Amino acid sequence: MNVKKKNMESVDSEQKENMDTGSPQKEQDSFSSRSQREHLKKTYGKDDFDRKNESSHSEDSDHIFVDEKAPESQTSESPERTPEEMQQRIIELETEVDTLREEAASAKDSMLRKAAEFENLKRRTQREKESIFSDANAEAVTRFLPVREDLKRSLESLGASEAEQSIRKGLELILQSFDAILEKYDVEAIEDTGVPFNVDLHDAMLSQPAGDESIAPNTVIQVLEPGYKMGEKVIKHAKVIVSQ
Numbered sequence: 001m002n003v004k005k006k007n008m009e010s011v012d013s014e015q016k017e018n019m020d021t022g023s024p025q026k027e028q029d030s031f032s033s034r035s036q037r038e039h040l041k042k043t044y045g046k047d048d049f050d051r052k053n054e055s056s057h058s059e060d061s062d063h064i065f066v067d068e069k070a071p072e073s074q075t076s077e078s079p080e081r082t083p084e085e086m087q088q089r090i091i092e093l094e095t096e097v098d099t100l101r102e103e104a105a106s107a108k109d110s111m112l113r114k115a116a117e118f119e120n121l122k123r124r125t126q127r128e129k130e131s132i133f134s135d136a137n138a139e140a141v142t143r144f145l146p147v148r149e150d151l152k153r154s155l156e157s158l159g160a161s162e163a164e165q166s167i168r169k170g171l172e173l174i175l176q177s178f179d180a181i182l183e184k185y186d187v188e189a190i191e192d193t194g195v196p197f198n199v200d201l202h203d204a205m206l207s208q209p210a211g212d213e214s215i216a217p218n219t220v221i222q223v224l225e226p227g228y229k230m231g232e233k234v235i236k237h238a239k240v241i242v243s244q
Helices: 002-020 024-044 046-062 083-157 162-184
Strands: 187-190 202-208 220-225 227-230 233-236 238-243
Touching: 083 162, 083 227, 083 233, 162 187, 187 233, 202 220
Parallel strands: 202 238
Antiparallel strands: 187 227, 220 238, 227 233
């Protein structure tokens, strides 16, 4: 048994020597070592040889020195900043904060301006829509106003006969229905006399002395053709005669 152990140790020592050399002799020694290993395996058994071989490798690995300590240059912390450097860094950060505040204020001001412009656009668009709708209604109503005036003139031209009175009643009913429709559209006739002349409501066709001295100058004494307004908007001026 001692001979077996001694032979195996001699093989291991030869392997170590072959590993340390880098010359062509190393390849020759390695071939010889392999031959000896095969011979020992046949002689002493494969299991005993493998156990011995593993123990020899573990002993060799114990001699490997691993320096687990990191280099001091890699683990050491960066040097602390000097007070001057820290002060300079603080100034830089304050400058950045001021810049960001200015940018935020500028963005906020721009957003407020755009919001105000949008609100103005909405109001202007709404007014334009209402104006277009009102103008369209006024134009449509204006086309029907001559019919009303013709009905009034027809009533004024009728006599006192019984046949004409029956016609009058029919024309009066038609005129009432017509006025009811105009009222739904907020249309009001401008046909009052005895009121001061208003350039926004009247067109003076003639000026003449008033028959009554109590009537003040520039007073509407006769309406030649009635005017109309829709809400606050005058769609047709009244044609009138005023007093001197």
